[in-house]
Amino acid sequence: MAGFRRTGYIWKKRPSIRERIVTTVCRALERAHGTQRLGNPRDSVADLVYIIVSNKTSSSTARRTFRRLKEAYQTWDQVVASPVSKLRSILRPAGLSRVKARQLWWALRKIEIDFGSCDLRALRRQREDVVHDYLTSLPGVSDKVAKCVMLYTMGAKVLPVDAHVHRIATRLGWTATKRADQCHQELEAVVPARWRYAFHVGCVLHGRQVCRPDKPLCETCVLKSSCEYYKKNRRAA
Secondary structure (H helix, E strand, O other): OOOOOOOOHHHHOOHHHHHHHHHHHHHHHHHHHOOOOOOOOOOHHHHHHHHHHHOOOOHHHHHHHHHHHHHHOOOHHHHHHOOHHHHHHHHHHHOOHHHHHHHHHHHHHHHHHHHOOOOOHHHHHOOHHHHHHHHHOOOOOOHHHHHHHHHHHOOOOOOOOOHHHHHHHHHHOOOOOOOHHHOHHHHHHHOOHHHHHHHHHHHHHHHHHOOOOOOOOHHHOOOHHHOHHHHHHHHHO
16 A cells, blocks of 8 residues: 555644544435445446446346347357457447457456466466556556446455545545546545445445536435535535
8 A cells, every 4th residue: 555645635634533433424325325236236247247348338237238249149258269250249228339349358368377267266266466467458448447347246355446445436526536546545544444335336336326527415414414525615615
């Protein structure tokens, strides 16, 4: 965890106060949204495929496209054995089909070469840093994608940061970074391991329903007592 930048306002708080704020927020998110899987498969390769398919498309479209993939291929090894053009055709409704098809085919091909088949169960015996390094070596797998696979299918205590997590963390005053991919280490230092799953899925759902990019529903938000964005806007009103 060494080397991350402390950009958030929360770092100005005493450790005991910071811990209380973080625990309050995480508990509120868990009460409001639970600890859902958000449609993520339990198998690591399937989850990797699902997350790449989900990039820059709606969750409903991603689920439909993923179902079409499962109907077209009995195993992920069959994807590698088939033409990329077929994969691209199936992925077309989800957008960016040319890029996604190429990324998926080469990622699955590398997994097949490295493990003998498209199966990542052997990674579960490795340290988290080893797993993370391997996953991010695959085409199309960013830090966020790797951590999602680790969180949802390997029980890793990591914190993936997507646009929703970044937006809520920024409004809470937990980070001041400009982009989601810049604050994984900072937010993992803020959020204790035991709360990371609930915080991640809670932020995704809260970001879709309440803490929206435009016109957030601040008055009905369960986090407003801990939110710097809400407090600032209330003072300015």
